[in-house]
Each structure stands twice: as C-alpha cells, then as structure tokens.
Amino acid sequence: MPLLSAGQLFQYAEQQALNAVFLKSQSPAPAATYMALDTSATSGGINSTATTMADASLHEYATSTAYARQSYGPVSATAASPSLIYNTGILTWGPFTSAPGTANWGICCNAASGTAANTIAAYLLASSRTPSIGDSLQAAAGTGSAGVGFLCQV
Amino acid sequence: MPKNSEGKSSRTEALAQATEGDKFVYVHPEGAGYGQHAKGDVLTAEMTELDLTDGTEVTLLEYDADSGWPLIEWTDATGINRITTIHPDDMYLFQARN
Numbered sequence: 001m002p003l004l005s006a007g008q009l010f011q012y013a014e015q016q017a018l019n020a021v022f023l024k025s026q027s028p029a030p031a032a033t034y035m036a037l038d039t040s041a042t043s044g045g046i047n048s049t050a051t052t053m054a055d056a057s058l059h060e061y062a063t064s065t066a067y068a069r070q071s072y073g074p075v076s077a078t079a080a081s082p083s084l085i086y087n088t089g090i091l092t093w094g095p096f097t098s099a100p101g102t103a104n105w106g107i108c109c110n111a112a113s114g115t116a117a118n119t120i121a122a123y124l125l126a127s128s129r130t131p132s133i134g135d136s137l138q139a140a141a142g143t144g145s146a147g148v149g150f151l152c153q154v
Numbered sequence: 155m156p157k158n159s160e161g162k163s164s165r166t167e168a169l170a171q172a173t174e175g176d177k178f179v180y181v182h183p184e185g186a187g188y189g190q191h192a193k194g195d196v197l198t199a200e201m202t203e204l205d206l207t208d209g210t211e212v213t214l215l216e217y218d219a220d221s222g223w224p225l226i227e228w229t230d231a232t233g234i235n236r237i238t239t240i241h242p243d244d245m246y247l248f249q250a251r252n
C-alpha cells in the first residue's frame with residue numbers, strides 16, 4: 001500500500017475554510033467527499049488554484065477503465081494543533097477493465113463523478129502505482145501518523 | 155433475435171434506465187469476476203479477493219455526470235465498500251433484483 005504525503009488544500013478549500021472560521025459565511029452542509037486518482041506529473045504537475053476537476057492541470061483516470069472515485073470517509077478533524085483529518089478505512093479502486101495508467105496523486109473532491117466537482121486537497125503518492133487489467137488498487141487507512149493514508153493538516 | 159440476445163438487451167436496458175438506489179446482481183455466464191472477465195484470464199489470489207465476484211449484489215449510485223455511464227456501489231470480499239463505473243458494453247452482466 002502506498003505511503004502518502006500530507007495533503008495540500010486547493011484554493012477552493014482554502015477559501016471555504018477561511019470564510020467559515022472567520023465567520024464570513026456559513027460552512028457547507030455535511031456531505032460525502034471522494035478520492036480521485038490522477039496521473040499528473042509529480043513535480044509542479046498540479047495547479048493549486050484549480051477549483052474544479054475540469055482544471056487543465058488535472059489528469060484523472062478515465063472512467064472507461066471502470067475507474068470511479070471512492071468515498072473518502074474521513075474522521076472529524078482532530079482536537080489538536082495541528083488539526084488532522086484522514087480516511088478511516090482502506091480505499092480500493094477497480095477492478096480495472098483496461099490499464100488506467102500511472103497514478104501519482106490522490107485528489108479529494110466533492111462529487112462522485114463529473115468534472116464540475118470542486119477540488120479540496122491533493123495528496124502526492126509516496127510511490128506511483130500502475131495497475132494492470134483486472135487489478136484493483138488499494139491505499140492504506142489513515143492512522144493520524146504522517147505518511148499513512150490520505151492525511152491533511154492545518 | 156435469439157433468446158439470449160434478448161435477455162442481454164433487456165438487462166442492458168434495465169441498468170441504463172434504473173433509478174438511483176436500485177439493486178442489481180452481477181452475474182457472469184462463466185462465473186468469472188468482473189476484473190477476470192476483462193483480463194480474460196485468472197487473476198492473482200490477492201486481486202481475485204478484491205474482484206467484483208459472480209453473484210455480488212450492487213446498487214446504482216448515480217449516472218456519471220459526464221459520460222452518463224452507471225456508477226455502482228458494492229462490497230468486496232474483504233468488506234470494503236467500492237464504487238465502479240460500468241461500461242455500456244458490460245451492462246448486460248447486471249440483472250435487476252426483483
């Protein structure tokens with residue numbers, strides 16, 4: 001299972017978070033979030049100002065491979081400083097019906113499908129993964145420790 | 155049209171025109187898992203355990219916002235909840251649960 005770097009928030013999420021904590025606007029209602037897999041280059045490949053999955057710097061796996069985003073299912077942000085949020089269960093994509101390419105990033109977003117989904121955070125995979133036809137791809141459940149699961153901190 | 159083609163066509167139509175939350179069962183004519191079906195060969199033991207196996211109940215989550223293809227939710231043999239996109243050519247492998 002791949003080890004993951006700490007997640008970096010996209011502009012969309014930074015703006016939502018600041019507006020919420022400084023009481024400029026109401027936080028969005030609780031809803032499901034999803035983890036996408038992306039083949040963008042590991043260095044400078046993804047634009048942090050991307051606000052949707054339609055951004056040109058993002059290269060999500062194609063759904064023609066049977067790929068679909070998986071439910072992220074995070075814990076509530078921890079009562080600690082820095083505060084952490086991470087997936088509570090193992091995430092598994094596939095089985096792939098054709099080779100989807102090499103995944104370098106996990107991208108958390110707010111819809112199960114579609115390029116209109118808003119981007120929340122990007123996670124660089126510690127090691128790239130290239131599943132074959134018939135394979136499934138797994139990522140570890142988070143524990144709150146750096147490098148385990150899709151962990152994001154503020 | 156032969157009977158099995160009619161069945162294939164009606165099953166394809168059923169998944170293509172379902173309502174979110176509708177239940178289906180993955181049924182492969184030779185008992186193969188979905189990944190095995192795509193590969194055309196036996197998978198490793200680890201990948202077999204993670205495959206969508208014959209007889210698995212699936213639920214229509216939604217139709218992909220861009221392609222319109224169905225996204226199904228199911229639980230694998232290890233107990234992990236999964237979401238998989240189904241190519242239109244494979245929709246006949248899913249039978250509506252009455």
